[in-house]
Amino acid sequence: MFKQRFFCIRRQGFFWGKGIRDRSIYLLALPAIAYLVSFTIYPILSNAFLSFFTYTLRGDAIWVGFRNYAYLTEDPFIDRVIFNTLIYTVVAPMITVILAIPIAASLRRVGGVFLVPLSIASFIPATTAAIMWYLMLNPFLGISYYIYQYNWASSIYTVVIIEIWRSLPIAVLVIYSGLRSIPKHIEEAAYADGMVGVRKFLAVDLPLVSPQILTAFVLSMISGLFLFDPIYIGTSQAGPRVLDNLAFYVFENFYTDIRLRGYTATLIVIMTILSTALAAIYIRLVSSKTILRIPMVSFAPSREMPKAIHYVVILLALVFTLLPIAWLLIVSLKSPKELLTIPPTIIPNSPTLDNYHYVISTGLPYLVTSLGIASINTFITILLSSMLGFAMAAYRFGGNRLLIYVLYLTATPTLIYIVPLFAMIRFLNAINTWWALIITYPIMTVPITTWIMYNYYIKFPKSIDEAAQADGMNRFRVFIKIAFPLSRGGMGVAAVYSFLISWGALLFPLAFTYSPYDLSNPLSFSGAQTFSVYVANLMSPVTANYGAVAAAGVISMIPPIILLIFIRRDLEKIWGR
């Protein structure tokens, strides 16, 4: 009996399913896995270790046991930071989802064409999103002058609005695709039972899309917990410690004083625990389809709503989405003098392209770095993640364990790796070079693209793969010769995703670089501040060159909008899950 059991285990393989004599599969999976392990698991462990030390100015570590954890209770800022974190992580996602539900419902009634303009907000970099809102809400120079004069800059609710603005399209898309996947026959049954309009929506549609609503909520929570870019921009307007959440507070500690590195690590441990909990909920949601029961509301009218109401909802959503973008365009065309007139002009008197000239001439090295790094990272990401995704989908490589690990990483923002990564990059002597960004950017992109490619290859016909094996190809060659040429669709979506994330990234370049790309000595690849950093720097009160900020913001939107137009038909594949 024992021998028989043992024999079966050996043949089935402990981890990768089949007992066939084949090593070629490791060629597919190991590059990505080796990368992910050394750039995620190692930093998490190393960070936990660092949290037991404190540092001298010279950088020597001193063991302090749990004293960093004890300091959490004494930290004068921690109450404020925790309060803000809760607002961003709970209140903002709630509002997002509450707004997203009617928008998704209206979209289904009037057609999905409006998805494309509504999605812009999620495509453009978070830094750009933040500056356009701060420009618009400036009580003297922005539209806010005409609506409600208030010192928006020092309010955490400005950050909440920006976060809602950025995450709303994703929530709408997730819920919209859920509504669309409700089987036709269920709807017809509802009509036959005499339910239409609001009553049907509450009784049938809402319970059926409750998994998507929860998913949208958890996704927004994860993004809210690690909210960074708007706070970074807002803090330059409002002053320190006003808008901070945990994520930003971590970064400030990390950035300002090496002696605080142990405490930073401690804060990161706390965040890692929080994000792991959220990721666990997210994985649950992805893998199970629980349907919430919603009590029947008898007073809801069972009557089709007039289409006009749906159009009004969409119109409001479009205004909310496009207004800050329009204002950004307007400001970017104003001359320095006109910029400072109060009240602000709505239509520029004498539109000028001077701001763009300024941005092109001073921002060129940043643009080169951003484009270069985003392209390189997209290439590396697609290579690593399509190989791993294929090995996982076609050959069950790593089984459920690896799948859950990848999903976990997609829901775990990269801030938590920052301290050990900084140490690693310094050890490699790569601080402030392109290399620093090239080796760290895939952490942001490989997990999500692996998940996209996995889902793409799950639908890859098994018999084509088996025919290729019978034709004499090992599994690596099956990928290279057959799967790869046939996966243009999946790779397109993954590439767009990867490029957008890389293009808009702010945290890693802020942490690992301090000067622009040295164009006089291009092959050194030293100096690697990205365009997001440039935009953020322009926004600081020291420069306060709002015309240039707006022009830079507009330029930063160009590649994302081109990509949006490119994949407008595949939007649902990106976020629709």
Next chain:
Amino acid sequence: MLELKGIVKRYGAFELVIDSIVFEDNKYYIVLGPSGSGKTTMLRLIAGLEVPDMGDIIMDGKNITFEPPWRRNIGIVFQNYALYPHMTAFENIAVPLRIKKVPGGLIRDKVIEIARLLEIEDQLYKYPHQMSGGQQQRVAIARALVKEPRILLLDEPLSNLDARLRIEVRGFLKKLQRRIRTTIIHVTHDQEEALAIADEIILLNKGRIVQKGSPEDIYRRPRDIFTFTFIGLSNLVPAEILGYEDRGLVGFRPEDVYIDDGENHDLEGIVETIEYLGSHSIITVRIHDNITIKIRADLGRRISIGERVKLRIDRDRILRFGKD
């Protein structure tokens, strides 16, 4: 020669067990069984697409149990053909040779030779989506054969074709096998197909081999009730009805029953239904409160529903089964 020895393969509650089976060279084997009988699993084990939990697969004296498909000398034709959609027919057929690094000129000759054999020379520069199902299938067969495999595996190759084409292709397959002289292992659930082309049928049920033999063996000398009822039309009645003394069952084929108005009949009953099949009819006769039998009637005598008929059965052809 291919041999499976002591094979066990489990999937949850399902278990395929093969004590021993030998496939000799240059024969046309058909693995036949109802769905879920394990026939596709058997094919996949031979192909190397699955590894058995126990047992060995031996080809020409070499143990290939753990060899992956690409190191076994086999060709497979899948039910849905599995052509590479991004390659023309020519490129599809050339793949196995390219992988083997056969020189370009030789590849051309071989592809054209096999295409001629399969009568698809004029299709070579089309993409799969531009071809009909039958043409795609021939390309798939060409691709499987071009590297001259020791064994050609066919997984339900006829099930995606319409009834007329199915009969044409099955004749073609048999002819092809005689010309290229290779071993073919063909999996199907269609017993008529099996009887029509096999040199030897391997009948599977519930993960076990029930019988192996020539089509005539299987049809005329079934070893148990499953085999008897699975293949062709059959009648199964309690032995007592035909005057046997034991409590078992007896079986006979519809064509072994004659309508005989003479004195010397075995059974009589009332005609219930008549299925007109052109060359003959199949008639259902109720011979007892809860027993009906099917008989094959030529069109010489007019029969009508409700008529009382007397039947005689060819005693030599009667099969006796123990009660189980």
